[in-house]
Amino acid sequence: xxxxxxxxxxxxxxxxxxxxxxxxxHTVGSQVxxxxxxxxxxxxxxxxxxxxxxxxxxxxxxxxxxNVDAVVIAxxxxxxxxxxxxxxxxxxxxxxxxxxxxxxxxxxxxxYAEVTTGRRLVQVGFMREYDPAHRQIKDLLDQGDLGQPxxxxxxxxxxxxxxRDTTDVIxxxxxxxxxxxxxxxxxEIESVYVQWVVSDAARPESCRYLCIQxxxxxxxxxxxxxxxxxxxxxxxxxxxxxxxxxxxxQSISSPxxxxxxxxxxxxxxxxxxxxxxxxxxxxxxxxxxxxxQQATGPSVWDGYMSLLVADACVRSAASGxxxxxxxxxxxxxxx
Numbered sequence: 001x002x003x004x005x006x007x008x009x010x011x012x013x014x015x016x017x018x019x020x021x022x023x024x025x026h027t028v029g030s031q032v033x034x035x036x037x038x039x040x041x042x043x044x045x046x047x048x049x050x051x052x053x054x055x056x057x058x059x060x061x062x063x064x065x066x067n068v069d070a071v072v073i074a075x076x077x078x079x080x081x082x083x084x085x086x087x088x089x090x091x092x093x094x095x096x097x098x099x100x101x102x103x104x105x106x107x108x109x110x111x112y113a114e115v116t117t118g119r120r121l122v123q124v125g126f127m128r129e130y131d132p133a134h135r136q137i138k139d140l141l142d143q144g145d146l147g148q149p150x151x152x153x154x155x156x157x158x159x160x161x162x163x164r165d166t167t168d169v170i171x172x173x174x175x176x177x178x179x180x181x182x183x184x185x186x187x188e189i190e191s192v193y194v195q196w197v198v199s200d201a202a203r204p205e206s207c208r209y210l211c212i213q214x215x216x217x218x219x220x221x222x223x224x225x226x227x228x229x230x231x232x233x234x235x236x237x238x239x240x241x242x243x244x245x246x247x248x249x250q251s252i253s254s255p256x257x258x259x260x261x262x263x264x265x266x267x268x269x270x271x272x273x274x275x276x277x278x279x280x281x282x283x284x285x286x287x288x289x290x291x292x293q294q295a296t297g298p299s300v301w302d303g304y305m306s307l308l309v310a311d312a313c314v315r316s317a318a319s320g321x322x323x324x325x326x327x328x329x330x331x332x333x334x335x
Contacts, residue, residue, distance in 0.1 A: 005290050006033035008068040010059045010083060012046040013037070015097055016074030018272055022283045023072070024050040030287045033069075036062045059083055063090050070290055073097060077172060081106035084300075088113045088121050093290045095283075097125040099175045100303030104311045107304045115331045120295035123286055124303035126179040128236070130285065131278035133249040137238060138184055140247055147243030152181050152214070152222035155251070156236050159269060160229030163199045166207040169226055170194070170313045174212065177224045178306040179298060180238060187218040188305065192312045193322040199229060212313060213322075233267030234274050301334035 007030055009020045016037070023030045032050035036059050037043035047053040056062040059079070063071055063086050070093040073083045081101040087094040088110070100122075101107040114121060128134045141149060154177045182188060193213040199206040208229050214222035237251035253274070254266045268274040282297070289296045309325055316323040 002029070002291065004029055004031040005287055006031055006067055006069045007072060007287075008032075008034040008036065008056075008062045008065060008070070009046070009053075009072045009074065010036045010062060010079075011073070011075035011097075012039070012043050013074070014272060016072065017042075017046055018279055019072045019074055019095070019283065020046050020050055020053075022280050023287070026280045027283045027287050029291055030283070033067060034062050034065055036075075060086060063087055063092065068092070070094065070287075077102050081110055084110050084122055085113050088117060091117070092121065093286075093295075094122045095125060095286050096122050096303070098179075098303065099171055099307060099310075100124050100300065101307060102171060104304075104307050107300075107307045111300050111304045111331070114300050115333050118333065120299060120333060122300045122303075123289070123295065123297040124300065125282070126176060126183075126298040126302060126306075127275055127278040127282045128176060128180050129183060129298060130281040131275055133251075133253075134180065134184075134238065134278075137240060137247055137249050141184060141240065141242070146240075146245040146247065148220075149185055149240050149242045150220050151239075151241040152185050152216075152220060153239040153241075154180055154222070154224045154236075155227075155238075156225070157227040157230045157234065158271075159231060159233050160227075163203070163206050164228050165203075165205045166194070166196050166210065166317050167205070167314055169196075169207045169210050169228060170212075170317070171307070171310050173226055173228075174210070174224060174313065175303075175306040175310055176236075177226070178309040179302055181214060181216070181222055181224070182302070182305060183298075184238065184240065185216050185218065185220055185222070187216040187220065189214050189222075189309045189325055190217050191215045191322050191324050192309060192316050194313050194316040196317070234270050235267060236271075236274065299334055301330060304328075 036056035199208040212224040235251040
């Protein structure tokens with residue numbers, strides 16, 4: 001019988017804790033062998049949940065552990081690049097939460113490191129590829145009955161608690177939507193135009209609602225809308241207008257209830273609940289790919305290209321004008 005993949009999880013907060021629990025309880029072929037966090041109370045709780053995983057306070061030590069076969073990076077965004085490169089140098093398959101890095105320059109270093117090895121080791125956590133609602137849209141599109149897609153619309157709303165600046169919304173949130181657009185439309189994004197509504201008039205960089213207009217290399221158009229302070233909950237959905245019809249994904253998974261003269265439907269409060277199934281399926285697909293020694297899922301190239309689009313968006317926000325995305329040749333490693 002094949003021994004389970006021994007996995008180390010870096011970061012045991014909301015996202016890292018979710019990954020650790022999914023790998024421990026819902027993923028065939030994996031065992032959480034080690035966990036790392038600077039919050040000792042939190043890391044001990046996750047270690048116990050995972051059956052007594054080894055506890056680290058230093059990520060480098062976890063990555064170097066010879067009894068750790070693969071690594072999940074779910075630490076704060078600014079650490080992703082450093083840890084991803086360390087995992088590549090150690091030759092360990094890695095699931096790195098988005099964004100791949102916090103700057104295009106850092107993402108280029110990861111891309112170069114992986115291309116140099118000649119082997120895909122890092123999968124980026126664009127879990128919408130595993131979300132049933134998004135998968136249905138992708139499958140319908142690939143069947144071809146609706147014809148060529150002409151327009152992509154993505155709505156991504158957060159309940160909101162803190163005021164966020166525009167750059168943070170672009171780099172930390174919109175990268176998911178950039179990837180959804182590239183994946184569903186099967187085309188790179190060529191140019192962007194950013195506008196937003198401020199949260200605080202005294203802080204012009206603050207963002208309550210972000211709108212990004214897109215042009216794709218295949219001639220299609222698109223719009224991304226991101227609300228940071230909706231007040232009602234969390235939802236994500238996409239609409240695709242095609243030559244022979246259109247489709248829209250479901251944004252809410254709960255049932256509609258009619259009772260006592262009213263119709264109600266609850267909205268998820270945060271993304272961990274909305275994408276619960278997607279995270280479980282993502283973890284299983286990643287572990288199976290390691291077992292099969294065949295990388296699948298969103299790649300470093302996808303993470304890099306999403307940050308390349310983010311870079312153009314940051315430039316557009318600063319200039320107030322449409323901006324072109326850089327043209328980059330896809331390395332052969334990514335097909």
